[in-house]
Amino acid sequence: xxxxxxxxLKNGLSSFVDLVRAGETVVITDRxxxxxxxxPPARSRSSTVDxxxxxxxxxxxxxxxxxxxxxxxxxxxxxxxETRGDVLEALLEERREAR
Numbered sequence: 001x002x003x004x005x006x007x008x009l010k011n012g013l014s015s016f017v018d019l020v021r022a023g024e025t026v027v028i029t030d031r032x033x034x035x036x037x038x039x040p041p042a043r044s045r046s047s048t049v050d051x052x053x054x055x056x057x058x059x060x061x062x063x064x065x066x067x068x069x070x071x072x073x074x075x076x077x078x079x080x081x082e083t084r085g086d087v088l089e090a091l092l093e094e095r096r097e098a099r
Contacts, residue, residue: 001024001025001026001027002016002019002024002025002026002027003026003027003028003029003034004016004026004027004028004029005028005029005030006028006029006030006035009026009028016038017038020038020039020040021040023040024040025037025038025039025040026038
C-alpha cells in the first residue's frame with residue numbers, strides 16, 4: 001500500500017493511476033492524515049471464479065469434465081450413509097473435551 005500527499009498525487013497522478021491499475025492501493029493524505037484511498041475497481045465474481053479455475057487448471061489441480069453428466073446422474077450416485085446424532089452436538093462435545 002502506497003501513501004501520497006494531495007500535492008504528490010496532483011503532480012504524479014498518472015503514475016499513481018498506473019499503480020492502482022496494477023492492483024495496488026494508494027492512501028491519500030492531507031497533512032499526514034489519511035483522507036481517501038485509490039483502489040482498483042471491484043472485479044466481478046464470475047471473473048474471479050474464472051481466474052481461479054484457470055489457475056487451478058494450470059497447476060494440474062483441477063481437470064474440466066470432457067462430457068456432460070447426463071440425465072439421471074444424481075440418481076446413480078450411491079446413497080449417503082445413515083447418520084446418527086446431531087452434528088452440532090458432536091461439535092460442541094469436541095470443544096468441551098478440547099480435542
